[in-house]
Amino acid sequence: MHKSIKLVLFFLVFGVFSLYAQDHNESEKLQQKNEKRAEHFEKVHEQKAEEEYELKNTIFHHIGNHNVYSVMGANIPLPAILYSPGQGWDIFMTSKFEIGHHGTGHKGYNRYVLSEGTIYQIADKDFPMGEFHVDGIERKMEKVDGKTKEVQYAIIDGKEYKLNPRSTWDGGYLGGGITSFYDFSITKNVVFMLLSFILLFWLFTKIAKDYKKRADSAPKGVQSFFEPIILFVRDEVARPFIGEKYNKYLPYLLSIFFFILTLNLLGQIPFLGSANTTGNMSITMGLALIAFFIVNISGKKTYWQHVFWMPGVPWWVKATILTPIEFLGLFIKPFTLMLRLFANISAGHMVVLVFISLIFIFGNAGASVSGSITGMALAIPLSMFMMALELLVAFIQAFVFTMLVASYIGAAIEEHH
Amino acid sequence: MIFLADFSIIRPEPGLIFWAIIIFILFWVLVGKFAFKPIANALKDREKSIQDSLDQAKLAREEMNKLKSENEKILQQAREERSRILAEAKEMHNKILAEAKEKAKSEAGKIVEKAKSEIENEKEAAFVDLKNKIGSMALVIAEKVMEKDLSSDKSQVEYAESLVNKLNLN
Numbered sequence: 001m002h003k004s005i006k007l008v009l010f011f012l013v014f015g016v017f018s019l020y021a022q023d024h025n026e027s028e029k030l031q032q033k034n035e036k037r038a039e040h041f042e043k044v045h046e047q048k049a050e051e052e053y054e055l056k057n058t059i060f061h062h063i064g065n066h067n068v069y070s071v072m073g074a075n076i077p078l079p080a081i082l083y084s085p086g087q088g089w090d091i092f093m094t095s096k097f098e099i100g101h102h103g104t105g106h107k108g109y110n111r112y113v114l115s116e117g118t119i120y121q122i123a124d125k126d127f128p129m130g131e132f133h134v135d136g137i138e139r140k141m142e143k144v145d146g147k148t149k150e151v152q153y154a155i156i157d158g159k160e161y162k163l164n165p166r167s168t169w170d171g172g173y174l175g176g177g178i179t180s181f182y183d184f185s186i187t188k189n190v191v192f193m194l195l196s197f198i199l200l201f202w203l204f205t206k207i208a209k210d211y212k213k214r215a216d217s218a219p220k221g222v223q224s225f226f227e228p229i230i231l232f233v234r235d236e237v238a239r240p241f242i243g244e245k246y247n248k249y250l251p252y253l254l255s256i257f258f259f260i261l262t263l264n265l266l267g268q269i270p271f272l273g274s275a276n277t278t279g280n281m282s283i284t285m286g287l288a289l290i291a292f293f294i295v296n297i298s299g300k301k302t303y304w305q306h307v308f309w310m311p312g313v314p315w316w317v318k319a320t321i322l323t324p325i326e327f328l329g330l331f332i333k334p335f336t337l338m339l340r341l342f343a344n345i346s347a348g349h350m351v352v353l354v355f356i357s358l359i360f361i362f363g364n365a366g367a368s369v370s371g372s373i374t375g376m377a378l379a380i381p382l383s384m385f386m387m388a389l390e391l392l393v394a395f396i397q398a399f400v401f402t403m404l405v406a407s408y409i410g411a412a413i414e415e416h417h
Numbered sequence: 418m419i420f421l422a423d424f425s426i427i428r429p430e431p432g433l434i435f436w437a438i439i440i441f442i443l444f445w446v447l448v449g450k451f452a453f454k455p456i457a458n459a460l461k462d463r464e465k466s467i468q469d470s471l472d473q474a475k476l477a478r479e480e481m482n483k484l485k486s487e488n489e490k491i492l493q494q495a496r497e498e499r500s501r502i503l504a505e506a507k508e509m510h511n512k513i514l515a516e517a518k519e520k521a522k523s524e525a526g527k528i529v530e531k532a533k534s535e536i537e538n539e540k541e542a543a544f545v546d547l548k549n550k551i552g553s554m555a556l557v558i559a560e561k562v563m564e565k566d567l568s569s570d571k572s573q574v575e576y577a578e579s580l581v582n583k584l585n586l587n
Contacts, residue, residue, distance in 0.1 A: 168428035176428040184432040204452030211459035251449030286437025
């Protein structure tokens with residue numbers, strides 16, 4: 001017991017320090033960038049803005065998904081799989097970009113450039129193919145379709161080229177939209193999904209073997225650690241919500257529970273890159289979509305009757321209120337699943353980062369040592385508390401997602417009322 | 418919307434959704450098939466075997482209780498039998514004793530009776546003998562008294578005899 005507490009403390013403190021080191025590099029790098037920019041543009045007001053610690057940008061950068069896996073100061077290149085209509089598929093390692101500080105590439109390839117660990121494409125269709133040198137990335141606030149938007153420019157041979165971010169399916173409402181290319185790369189989040197897949201596959205096939213080997217004896221070791229969790233999902237989630245036919249859905253429920261839980265927990269290990277996997281809406285959307293299809297494919301007659309023509313309700317109520325609401329409910333349910341998991345995990349990551357950032361806010365981005373110490377005195381207990389809380393949230397959110405999917409399935413396969 | 422401009426995690430990316438779906442479905446299929454299904458089955462089997470064992474134990478206990486009560490019953494019966502036999506034996510003993518006593522008593526009575534009748538007979542015989550002796554004695558006396566020999570005279574003898582007979586010595 002005592003030993004494990006020590007271990008946890010060590011990890012927490014180590015995590016905080018590793019992040020501190022990372023962000024210290026960032027602030028150094030920021031200064032370098034400033035100097036570079038000053039040479040290029042000599043804009044005094046911009047320089048002043050850049051000198052201050054950019055809390056918002058730091059946090060958004062840390063919780064984001066990247067084409068580079070940055071861990072403990074190292075930038076590990078990842079495979080890039082890009083598709084651009086007219087240009088076709090481009091598959092290469094992101095090391096081709098010659099990743100520099102903060103995940104920004106010094107080189108570009110086939111119109112693609114790397115900025116802050118993210119791949120962008122030069123909007124200019126006439127830009128020549130092949131490798132090219134990138135001097136830097138410049139951000140500007142521009143008004144696009146009445147909205148102020150941040151637009152990035154790559155500086156190549158002293159000229160500015162507008163960059164297109166990867167395509168997103170938000171219809172432009174969340175600052176994205178379909179652009180000139182699609183990114184199917186193995187990003188940091190994909191790496192973490194694969195990692196948890198491999199980890200869990202190894203772990204559970206081992207446990208399954210244990211069950212086979214020790215069929216008629218009490219569980220032992222890892223097997224006995226996971227058995228209560230499996231039994232919890234079976235007896236407290238699957239059986240009460242789904243009923244007799246729970247056996248058919250149990251593998252899915254266990255999969256979703258352990259997949260989300262592992263991703264939540266992996267994301268909380270600071271020196272592992274703290275990937276915000278379940279805190280990325282694309283991933284929760286993927287999981288919610290699967291849940292949506294499972295629920296509606298297994299929907300029985302009673303379920304559809306309740307959605308479209310609820311028995312025992314006057315026809316005009318059904319026609320005006322009930323059926324539209326029930327129909328919308330089909331989509332709202334997975335939508336809330338997506339949003340809940342995403343919001344909880346992202347918020348946790350952001351709060352931890354805010355607490356750690358206290359060091360840099362108090363320390364004025366590394367300029368004031370006494371400030372940094374004050375910030376650290378505040379940041380360490382606060383972020384430790386938050387990380388402990390997030391540990392709880394990791395379990396709760398995995399459980400809530402599983403339980404809600406089980407309840408939706410239960411409602412869908414119910415035969416009689 | 419400056420805030421959301423950099424908030425990239427909220428924007429659904431086709432690539433990431435694609436990977437999330439592919440990896441999760443692969444995970445579900447593979448881990449479900451090779452791990453979760455066998456584990457669920459093993460848990461079910463084990464629960465069943467535990468339930469069976471418990472049921473069997475209960476059955477065995479019931480069987481044992483039944484046997485025990487049966488044994489008790491048999492023992493009780495044996496005890497009753499014993500006491501009954503003992504009582505019977507006692508009764509028989511008493512009866513035999515009484516019978517023997519009775520028999521002895523009657524036998525003794527008979528013997529006494531026989532002795533009595535024998536004594537009576539002896540007495541009778543003794544009287545007859547005595548009467549005869551007294552008769553002859555009286556004759557002798559009478560002869561002497563009459564100084565006459567009556568023994569030759571028959572009527573005299575008869576008379577003397579009748580006299581003797583009338584003589585009651587009792």
